[in-house]
Amino acid sequence: MRIIITGGTGLVGNYLSRLLEDEDVVIVSRRDFDIASFSSVKGLFYRIKPDVVFHLAAFTDVDKSEENPVCAFKTNVNGTNNIAMMADRLKSYVVYISTDFVFDGKKNSPYRENDTALPLSLYGKTKLEGERIIENTCKQYCILRTSRVFGKNGRNFASTLPLRIKKREKITITTDLINSPTYARDLARALFEISRKRFQGILNFCNSGWCSWYEFGLYICRYYDIDSSLLVPVNISNFHNSIAPRPVFSALDTSLFARFFFRPRPWQDALKEFLKQEIS
């Protein structure tokens, strides 16, 4: 089986590449070429003729997307369109990763796959547009929505928080943005299982349960036995580092995923394993 992973050098891509190291995998990132270039994507697909494409590459900085909408749109929409067109042409099965940020966060209970998507941020809008492109262009696909991914070498807040806490940095952290943390290792396994079964349609995947960023930080402080007063709790309205509007409650309901695959473990168990095994 020939596999392409776009965004293979990113947080999720790293875990997935390691999981698939015995397979015939080609990993591409921005260093190889821009997915927004159709001729580059076309060349890659005709060279590899992939059976499966994990399309992970994206402009993932939520705040920078507001400042630089053209770049976010080019990668997340035009890039996804190029991948979708070539995958359909070569009859490849596509797994596309999307986000809880496609929801407005006003539901008060975990979002199901068929809930109405109403993104607040430009990033969320471009990822939703990507979903629509995949649905409308590809015959064989899965759209996997996930949230707050953490793992080793990740550049995002969830991944860098443990090291910042260990360095006893003072960190301003929100108490009122709630979603489900997801360990990239568990997510990689979910992606792999989905591709083996060729699941068709939309699925949610995250670790079970949900928490605020503050609770996530408190768990890390407790794990290292570090005084949690270095975490400065604030409401999102007082958090000036954030530019993009975000959903206040965007936990994802994973019961559909659990019915076809496996039951995701609680976020606390996954985070504990990450801290123990990957953060020394």
Ligand SMILES: NC(=O)c1ccc[n+]([C@@H]2O[C@H](COP(=O)([O-])OP(=O)(O)OC[C@H]3O[C@@H](n4cnc5c(N)ncnc54)[C@H](OP(=O)(O)O)[C@@H]3O)[C@@H](O)[C@H]2O)c1
């Ligand atoms: N992290 C989260 O919390 C989260 C939550 C929900 C959904 N997601 C989705 O999950 C996927 C993976 O996220 P991640 O956290 O692993 O992302 P990441 O660490 O930011 O990595 C992004 C990857 O995409 C590549 N890339 C970016 N722009 C590109 C372009 N124009 N052409 C080719 N490659 C490009 C990057 O290449 P370089 O390394 O060369 O820059 C990198 O390999 C994304 O689709 C994201 O929207 C993530």
